[in-house]
Amino acid sequence: MGKEEWYIHRGNLLWEGSRMMLPEHKQAWIELQRQEEDVPLHGELDDDEWRELGATIMDALNHTYEVTVTYWDHGRYRQKIGTIDKLDEWNKRIKIAFPDRCEWLPLRIIKHVSPV
Incomplete structure (x- = not known):
């Protein structure tokens, strides 16, 4: 060479x-x-998923126990543990109380709610 x-x-x-x-x-x-x-926001939940989500939210609201909420936030799915403080049916959102603060989450971004 x-x-x-x-x-x-x-x-x-x-x-x-x-x-x-x-x-x-x-x-x-x-x-x-x-x-x-980034992952896109999940599509519309079907009736069974809405029913299960609503039952879990109402049960956690009535009995005040901690839940793990999986929700979409700026291209990623995140999980937080807290207690459901309020349900705003008019604006379709829930208020979740964490040890240091409270946060409103719209129902359309919530993928799954499960008891801790």
């Missing part, structure tokens, strides 16, 4: 020592990876 061919086939050796990434590029790369991992 001649000297000219060695220069042609050396791959990326010319730039090996000068790899760097600007903070803006790194942030854009992280955002792109996060967007690729």
Whole structure:
């Protein structure tokens, strides 16, 4: 192999020592990876799933025990443990009390509720 061919086939050796990434590029790369991992919001629940969800919510509300709520939040499914404090039928949301705060969750983003 001649000297000219060695220069042609050396791959990326010319730039090996000068790899760097600007903070803006790194942030854009992280955002792109996060967007690729996002999952879409689940479709409309069927009647049996709504019935089971409603029964669990009403039982937890009446007997004040902790539940695990699986819900969709900005492209990911999250799980939180808390007690159901209120049910707002007019706005179709529930209020969940956590040890440090309370949070309203719309029923359309809730995937599953189960007792702890």
